[in-house]
Amino acid sequence: MDLIPSFTVDHTRIVPGIYISRVDEVGEDKVTTYDVRVTAPNREPAIDVAAMHSLEHLIATFLRNDPDWKNEVIYWGPMGCLTGFYLILKGNRPSGEIYDLILRAFRSVRDSDMVPGATPENCGNYLMHNLEMAKWYAARFEGYLTENAENPDILTYPKTNRPITEDGRDFYDS
Numbered sequence: 001m002d003l004i005p006s007f008t009v010d011h012t013r014i015v016p017g018i019y020i021s022r023v024d025e026v027g028e029d030k031v032t033t034y035d036v037r038v039t040a041p042n043r044e045p046a047i048d049v050a051a052m053h054s055l056e057h058l059i060a061t062f063l064r065n066d067p068d069w070k071n072e073v074i075y076w077g078p079m080g081c082l083t084g085f086y087l088i089l090k091g092n093r094p095s096g097e098i099y100d101l102i103l104r105a106f107r108s109v110r111d112s113d114m115v116p117g118a119t120p121e122n123c124g125n126y127l128m129h130n131l132e133m134a135k136w137y138a139a140r141f142e143g144y145l146t147e148n149a150e151n152p153d154i155l156t157y158p159k160t161n162r163p164i165t166e167d168g169r170d171f172y173d174s
Helices: 049-063 095-110 131-147
Strands: 017-026 029-037 073-078 084-090
Touching (some): 095 131
Antiparallel strands (some): 073 084
């Protein structure tokens, strides 16, 4: 069984940032999955679950209402490891081209006074939200992105170095 591409990223070296996780062809179109990594995996604590849920609602609402991007957004949702989010957009843009969108999305959280869709009718776990912690994580990530705007490491995945077998295949030990 082939190792999926996201498992070839060196999670011991990845820093918070905006990365291209994969590009898929859908018919004649391309769809890009971005890894919006909010915390450093395996070195910082995972994002609080209730805050992650609130960030999901807040930023999904922002993205799907942004006049310039709403028709490009396919999906915004949390990573299972709780260190960031996946954003799926139509097209194939470098990470740097969505930097401002992500920065604005996280900035929008600070002005929120409620979590959209946090009702029993609209959400499968409407009691599991924490707006204040979501604001804290959003401000922290916004500050980090701003401070590192010129740092190329926040836009390029660190890849793992795998030995190559004699017949040219990647070697994975168990």
